[in-house]
Amino acid sequence: MQQFAQIQAEFTEEQFEEISALVHQLAGIHLHEGKKELVKSRLAKRTRQLQLRNLNEYITYVREDTTGRELILMLDAISTNLTFFFRESKHFDFLRETILPSLEQKRKKIRIWSAGCSSGEEPYSVAILLHEVIPSAASRDIRILATDLSTRVLAVACRGEYGEDSFRDTPPPLVQKYFDLIQRQPQRLYRVSASLRNMIHFARLNLMDPWPMKGPFDVIFCRNVMIYFDKPTQNRLVNRFYDLLTEGGALLLGHSESLTGTKHRFRYHQPATYVR
Ligand SMILES: C[S@@+](CC[C@H](N)C(=O)[O-])C[C@H]1O[C@@H](n2cnc3c(N)ncnc32)[C@H](O)[C@@H]1O
Incomplete structure (x- = not known):
């Protein structure tokens, strides 16, 4: 407890600036002053896990780790990963009523990218709708690419096991149809069915880096990710998304985000x- 208090007290303005600069350079994430307490508590946790004495030692450790592994873990610790199935349901209505019926008619292959997929609820929701709207989905050339910066959330996505909280906006019949109940106590736990899992390729991708895939994609989800980026970074990203979409393809942002400006x-x- 004493050690924790020490770690808390020693997060200086200089240290915050150094971490902010590193995170911005690596991940495009803009950590403004209001995030200082959050960053402090998250990095203090990581400092304790490594049994280091204070944040100064942690920053040195990150700098000197030539494998780059700790940098990834630091970004894991800092990123915000809130998500759940069918979050911001208007996009899923649009997908079900407009985009997917039109793609089913017009295109042999369908490609969808969930950029910043977090723990996987977004791409699995898309896979559910694909099965619901296109009955032959399993035998068609349909693929969902789901990427994120954080290896921690990607591990959850690949495991595909979720508690009830993730289903707060999911109609119960869909839970029954696409998930197996694998645990009742101490809390219910569900595992995604193979029919959903087989459609999705999960991969780590930092959106700031060059992208290995060529596209084109019919739909790109990049929801509640760009809010963490500054305007020039958002500008670059949005134009890269445009280049990777088909004519008529859609870019879906989080509902608090827009391309104004x-x-x-x-x-x-x-x-x-x-x-x-
Ligand atoms: C709040 S979650 C959004 C999850 C989902 N798209 C949704 O709307 O429910 C934001 C995700 O963006 C990821 N992220 C942040 N910066 C990123 C970057 N530079 N490259 C890739 N992913 C990033 C975070 O790791 C996090 O999982």
């Missing part, structure tokens, strides 16, 4: 929904 070539369709 961003230089882009998209056509506005509805809130947080843009079409190439």
Whole structure:
């Protein structure tokens, strides 16, 4: 407890600035002053796990780790990963009613990218809708790419096991149809069915880095990710998304995000929904 108090007290302005600069350079994430307490408590936790004495020692440890592994773990500790199935349901209505029926008619292969997928609830929700709207989905050339910066959340996504909290916006019949109840006590735990799992490829990708895939994608989800980036970073990213979409393809942002003030070539369709 004493050690924890010491770690808490020793997060100086200089240290915060150094961490902020590193995180911005590596992940595009802008840590403003209001995030200082959050960053402090998250890095203090990591410092304790490593049995280091204070944040200074931790920063030195990150700097001197030539494998780059601790940098990844530091970004894991700092990133915010809140998500759940069918979060911001208007996008899923749009997918079910408009995008997927049209893709089913027009295209042989369907490609969807969940960029910043966190623990996987977003791409699994898309996979559920694909099965619901396109009965032959399992035998068609349909793939979902799901990427995130954080290895910690990707491990959860690959495991595909979720507690009831993740299903707060999921109609119960869909839970019954696409998940197996694998544990009742101390709390219920569900595992995604193989039919969903087989559609998705999970991979670590920092959106700031070059992207290995060529696309094109019919739909790109990048929801509640760009809020952490500054305007120039958002501008670059949005234009890279545009280049990777098919004509008529859609970019879906989080509902608190918009492209207002961003230089882009998209056509506005509805809130947080843009079409190439
Ligand atoms: C709040 S979650 C959003 C999850 C999901 N898209 C949703 O809306 O429910 C934001 C995710 O963006 C990821 N992220 C942040 N910066 C990133 C970057 N530079 N490259 C890739 N992913 C990033 C975080 O790791 C986190 O999992």
